Amino acid sequence: MAKIGAAQTPPTLPTPAQGVRWTTPIVETPGIVVLASWIWRLVRFLVTLPFRFPVMVACLAASFAAWWWLGWPGLAGLWTTALVVSLVWWRTWPDSYRYCVTLRLLAWWRHVFVYRRHWQPVLVISGLAESYQERRYLPRIRRVMCDIWADRVRVSLVAGTSPADFETRVAELAHGFAAPSCRVIVNRPRDITLEFPRRDTLAEPFDALPTPDAPELDALHVGQREDGSPWRLRLHGTHVLVAGVTGSGKGSVIWSAVRAMLPAIDSGTAQVWAIDPKRMELAYGRDLFAHYADDGESAVALLELAVAQMQDRARRYAGKRRSHTPTTEDPFVLVVLDEVAFLTAYHPDRDIRKRSENAIATLTSQGRSVGFSVLAALQDPRKEVMNLRNLFPDKVALRLDEASQVDMILGEGARDRGANAHLIDPTFPGVGYVRMETSPAPVRVRAAYVSDDDITAMTDVYAASDEEVGR
Ligand SMILES: Nc1ncnc2c1ncn2[C@@H]1O[C@H](COP(=O)(O)OP(=O)(O)OP(=O)(O)O)[C@@H](O)[C@H]1O
Ligand SMILES: [Mg+2]
CATH class of the missing domain: 3.40.50.300 (P-loop containing nucleotide triphosphate hydrolases)
Structure with missing residues (x-):
C-alpha cells in the first residue's frame, strides 16, 4: 500500500519523440480575395461567351437591338422572320437544317443537362476522379457534339491519367450516362473523345445486302x-x-x-x-x-x-512473286x-x-x-x-x-x-x-x-x- 504523505513524482513535459505533432495553421482567405476571384470568373465568362456560343449570343444581341430601336413590334417582327426562314430552310434542305440547327441544339442540351450535370459524380464513382471537392483534378469536358446516332464528348485529361484509364471504365461510363455503350477514341495522349450511342442502331435485323458488281476480297x-x-x-x-x-x-x-x-x-x-x-x-x-x-x-x-x-x-x-x-x-x-x-x-x-x-x-x-x-x-x-x-x-x-x-x-x-x-x-x-x-x-x-x-x-x-x- 502507498504511504500517505510520501513524495509524488513530479509530472514531466512530453518530448517531441513522445508525440508533439506539427499542425498546419489554418489561414482564412480574406473576403476581398474571394470577391475578386468571383469577379474575375464572371468577367472571363462574359468575355469568352461570344466565342463559345456565337450563334446564341448573336441571336440575343439582335433581339435586344430590335427591341431597343423598334420596340416590341420590332422584336416580334424579327422573331416571326426568323421562324419563317427556319421553316423554309427545314422544308427545303432538311439535312443541312438537321446538321446546323437540330443537332447543335441537341448537343447544347446534352452538354448542359446530361454530361456537365452528371460529369463529376459519374467520374468520381467510376474511379476516374478523386473526390467531390477537388475539381482541379477532374478531367474537363471541352465540347459535346451530336450526330444522328451518338454523342461525342471531347475530354481533356488531367496530368497523371491516361486514355487507358478511361478504356477500362467504359461500362461504368456508359451506365453513368445511360448509354448502351461507350467507346474511347484517342485524339492525342491527353485529349480523348468518348462516344456514347443514344440508341442501339443494331437492334433491328436487316436483309441480305445487294451483291456487288466487283467484289473487293479484302473488304x-x-x-x-x-x-x-x-x-x-x-x-x-x-x-x-x-x-x-x-x-x-x-x-x-x-x-x-x-x-x-x-x-x-x-x-x-x-x-x-x-x-x-x-x-x-x-x-x-x-x-x-x-x-x-x-x-x-x-x-x-x-x-x-x-x-x-x-x-x-x-x-x-517461289522466287518470282511475293503476293x-x-x-x-x-x-x-x-x-x-x-x-x-x-x-x-x-x-x-x-x-x-x-x-x-x-x-x-x-x-x-x-x-x-x-x-x-x-x-x-x-x-x-x-x-x-x-x-x-x-x-x-x-x-x-x-x-x-x-x-x-x-x-x-x-x-x-x-x-x-x-x-x-x-x-x-x-x-x-x-x-x-x-x-x-x-x-x-x-x-x-x-x-x-x-x-x-x-x-x-x-x-x-x-x-x-x-x-x-x-x-
Ligand atoms: N444477322 C442476323 N440477323 C437476324 N437474325 C439472324 C441473323 N443471324 C442469324 N439470325 C437468326 O438466328 C438463327 C440462328 O442463327 P445461325 O444458325 O446463324 O446461328 P449459329 O451461330 O450458326 O448457330 P449454330 O452454332 O447452332 O449453327 C437463325 O435461324 C436466324 O433466325
Ligand atoms: Mg451455324
Whole structure:
C-alpha cells in the first residue's frame, strides 16, 4: 500500500519523440480575395461567351437591338422572320437544317443537362476522379457534339491519367450516362473523345445486302457497324475465326461473306470450299461451292487437297512473286469450316483430329500470301477445344457464354475496352464485336441476315458448274 504523505513524482513535459505533432495553421482567405476571384470568373465568362456560343449570343444581341430601336413590334417582327426562314430552310434542305440547327441544339442540351450535370459524380464513382471537392483534378469536358446516332464528348485529361484509364471504365461510363455503350477514341495522349450511342442502331435485323458488281476480297461488305457505316470483312490475305454460342448468328457472317464474293465466284477468280459437319449450315447452297464435305473423312481429304494445292502454288511463286492476285488460273480459295471443333476436338477418330489440325495449321500459317484463306466458325473458344485460334489474325466475337471468352477471341484488354460479347442480347443474333486494324478499340457490328430464300436465289444464279471448278 502507498504511504500517505510520501513524495509524488513530479509530472514531466512530453518530448517531441513522445508525440508533439506539427499542425498546419489554418489561414482564412480574406473576403476581398474571394470577391475578386468571383469577379474575375464572371468577367472571363462574359468575355469568352461570344466565342463559345456565337450563334446564341448573336441571336440575343439582335433581339435586344430590335427591341431597343423598334420596340416590341420590332422584336416580334424579327422573331416571326426568323421562324419563317427556319421553316423554309427545314422544308427545303432538311439535312443541312438537321446538321446546323437540330443537332447543335441537341448537343447544347446534352452538354448542359446530361454530361456537365452528371460529369463529376459519374467520374468520381467510376474511379476516374478523386473526390467531390477537388475539381482541379477532374478531367474537363471541352465540347459535346451530336450526330444522328451518338454523342461525342471531347475530354481533356488531367496530368497523371491516361486514355487507358478511361478504356477500362467504359461500362461504368456508359451506365453513368445511360448509354448502351461507350467507346474511347484517342485524339492525342491527353485529349480523348468518348462516344456514347443514344440508341442501339443494331437492334433491328436487316436483309441480305445487294451483291456487288466487283467484289473487293479484302473488304467484303457483310453488315453494318454501330455508327451506321458498312462493316467490311477482309478475307483475301488473312484468316477469320467467328466465335459464338449456338444461335448467335455465325451462319449469317459466313453467308454474308459468301454472298459478297458471288461475282468473283461467278467469274472464276474465287472459289469457296466448304466443310459442314452439321449438314445444316452450308448444305443449302452446296452448288455454290467448288468442294463440299460433310463428314470427318471427306473433310480431312478436302483440307489436305487445299494444303497440296497451296503448296504447289507456293512452289510456283517461289522466287518470282511475293503476293497473290486472284485470276482464273490461280483463284482466291476460301476454305469455310463450320464448327471447326468437330474436326479438331469432338471427332471420335484420333487420326482425323490430328490430320485436320495439321492441315488447318498449315493452311493458316502459310496460305494467306498465296491466296488461300480459312473462314472458321466455332462455338466454344477454349484452348482445349481449339488450340489453333492464334493462327487466325482476324476474329469476330458474337454472343459468348462467359466474360473470360471475350479476351480469348479478341485479344487481351478487349473486354475492358467495351467488347461485352457475353452481354449481347440473345434476341440479337448476328450482333458481335470486331477489332479493326486501324484501332485497338473493338467495334460493335451486325451481320446482314441471309435467309434460305436468298441462298436459293443465289444458287439459282451463281451455281458453279463442275467443269468450271474442276470437281
Ligand atoms: N444477322 C442476323 N440477323 C437476324 N437474325 C439472324 C441473323 N443471324 C442469324 N439470325 C437468326 O438466328 C438463327 C440462328 O442463327 P445461325 O444458325 O446463324 O446461328 P449459329 O451461330 O450458326 O448457330 P449454330 O452454332 O447452332 O449453327 C437463325 O435461324 C436466324 O433466325
Ligand atoms: Mg451455324
